Amino acid sequence: MPEKQKPAEKRKAPEKPKVALYWCSSCGGCEESVVDLAENILTVIDAVDIVFWPVAMDFKKADVEAMPDGSIFASLINGAIRTSEQEEMARLLRKKSAVVIAYGACAHLGGIPALANQFERERILRYIYEEAPTVINTGGIRPMTTYKDNGHTATLPVFRHVVRTLDQVVDVDYYIPGCAPTPKLLLDALLALLRGERPPKGTVLAPDTALCEECPRKDSKPTDLHFTEFRRPHAAPIDPELCLLAQGFVCMGPATRGGCEARCIHGNMPCTGCFGPTSRVRDQGAKILSSLASNLDAQEDKDILKILEGIPDPVGTFYRYGLAGSLLRRALKPL
């Protein structure tokens, strides 16, 4: 513990480094992962002052605005960017922080919210506010960005056309991957930064080798994998020892950065790719697609299509977390 206090002593500043946490378009799991630090959260609290964390502490936007530019040691922002409010907060925190960390798959890659990029904005709003089976909205009322009533004006953020990753909106220094990141990655990253370590800008603070490297089932993967069918985890029993790809389950492990301690695999579920690609890959979905498709055990079109029937939702399978940051990014025309 004394070791962790050193940086603060070095600075000879009475105050501890300031840290901000914020969430944008996300499920809250990333916030949960901070809490999952458990007793280690005390280590963090010892080392830093949390100056902004809306989910847990009562600070306001105005409090942040009042801080000098660059005065926050690090801001950990989770969630993708869909609304004007999220943009505004991301920009504000960027301005006030020395280091901005995209925390979790949504800020890093777009995450689950970015799957909405398959649909244009109008279709999303129409479905949510008019067509969904649980909605009764005979007047076809939609949310408005401003509403005047009785001399008062109420406002709502603008719902943008597309979901973006954090680095498509503001400059990002580091990334902590995962849906959600493991507490270990968070702790390691924070402590390293506090020690004064500064990896090259843009570094994803996790190992840069694919998951297979640390997979407990690695040895059971054959060298001549040929897919004759793809199976879905809910539809077939899963052997707890054997490589999931060898069983015909789509496992994103070969195309996904490791460092998650193979948690899903230990839970007998295939990797879904939340850590994103390695630094050498631009498009995780394209890569795994290229790899799996190359190993289909079929020559004729009809046999190939038959095998691919086992993957009814290719975007949701291969781009589950990465659509916004991928080369595909979004659908330009209504699907």
Add this chain to the structure above:
Amino acid sequence: MKENGEIRIGFYICHCGVNIASVIDVERIAAYAATLPGVVVSRHYKYMCSDPGQELLGSDIREHKLNRIVVAACSPLLHEHTFRKATENAGLNPYFMHMVNIREHGSWVHEDKELATGKAQDMIRAAIRRVRFHEPLEKKRVPVLQDVLVIGGGIAGIHASLTLANAGKHVILVEREPTIGGHMAQFDKTFPTLDCAACILTPKMTSVKDHPNITLWSYSEVVKIDGSVGNYTVTVKRKPRYVNEELCVGCMECIEACIYKEGKWPDEFNVGLSKRKPIYIPFPQAVPPVPVIDPEHCVHVKTGKCRDTCVAICGDRNAIDFTQKETLTDIKVGAIVVATGFDIFDATQIPYYGYGKYRNVYTALEAERLINASGPTGGELLLPDGHKPESIAIVHCVGSRDVHYNRWCSRVCCMYSLKLAHLIKERTGAEIYNFYIDMRAPGKSMEEFYNRVSEEGVHLIRGRVADITPQALPEGSDQGGYLGKLVVQAEDTLIGRVRKIPVDMVILAVGLVPQKDAEEVRRMLNISCSTGGFFLERHPKLAPVNTFTDGIFLAGACQGPKDIPDSVAQAGAAAAEALALIDAGSVEIEPNTAYIIEEDCSGCKSCIPLCPYTAISFDEAKKKAVINEALCKGCGTCVAACPSGSIRQHLFEDEEIFSEIDGLLTYA
């Protein structure tokens, strides 16, 4: 990003005479390139590949301290080597030179000059962006195995094998049939010299058998090919002939002794015109002179119950061996000569010529057997009803030069039709009518042969045959097995009249087509086919026996219809090319190979089954994939498929490709 120091690019655009300059505005492009970042020198020149063109490039490198070169000219296939050499001669690593193909991909395929110039501009911008990221690379040398595989034992395969064997190389000749000899063994005499085919072929066949440097595997097929130039591993399937080649002395007593006293099944060598027994030899001079047992019909093989008269007569020679099984044998060779030959056009595809319907309609190959002294009739040309034909029509271009069947000219039919006309006239005195579209007689002594035959009284009628129908017999007349005449109808275009000629016999001059399994063989060899399905040579003029796969050469009619002299000439050329390759002892391999960054590889094994050259293996100790650079051909399959981006490829690094794409898609 690996830009080392200042990038100084030299850009050159070639006029290629008028090939490029007549469509693409080379001056404008040279001026445009000069404005791009990093370009120090930008020139256009009439012939960049000429000596002065290369010297220009060299002196610029020295004078302007250029460290990257972009040449916009023809296909890299043609001159990449030239410009790399020129770059190297000027002291720069040759892989700092990049070529842009604005001829085959530009001026030759576009008419609109403005658009073509715009496209060329985009392409050179892409190249200029890409070349920044080029790295110095070194070629490597790998040793070449000294044995050669020849696939197919027709005249081409025989000649190639003998040439290589005479040069001291060990040849493995694989032939699918029980004997070598191919189509030539079936012919009677050969045009234009009228040599007897067997007389000139069988000595060569015997030489193959006796040659110490040739291993002949007849009744065998190549089933798998791995590896690459200089280093092929070939799997050969050896079918059981149930007669031990080592022990058999070729006395043929077993055939006599077979429980079947007469032949019962169509004889393949005589194209079904005679019958053979379950144990047979294709023809008396077959090589190897060893009978073969047809497992479909041999009573012992089928039921296990036979008096085994063949075994009894063979006695203590013990050559008959029913325990033989199909085997797969791996051989290692440095080069492969493909001489798999041709098939004949299936005349039943043209219903109005009546082949397969009228018994007196024959193909030319059947006619060859009928007039051959060792053929089914002992050389006497007889109709199926035993009559001697008094009039015969020979129909040229059957299945050739025809939009409905094959567009190509089969090249040998005119001459073999004239040869058949001559031989049949000489032997039977029958009236011969040759119906032709154009008489094609190019080549040495061919026109003379045509003149000779036309002076012998053969009727040459210029007209495509439209129909062949049986002549109506008087009502009530007893046919008594008589076949009746066939009326051949054609428009004689020289006199402008339709002619209907009744004849006793029709011979269809069927064209040459690729072997039925040419596509499978092509896939196995990883070579290409031309539109007709014949194997594609690397260059029709300058590399006629090479393929696009190094170390694989073509000989004979598998590359396209050919007569015997051309097949032999090409076989000699293929043998010489193979010899040049293996005799050098080693081959240079291009450095555009794939490589694995060891610490990045997760050992997911995705790449291993994908490599067409089996260059990737799994290191069980390190748990990583390993590429054998000597086997890698730089196809890029594993690079694209590596799910973690841990396989890279020299000359196709991500930076190079993405900067090229950026350059292409950027508006100027």
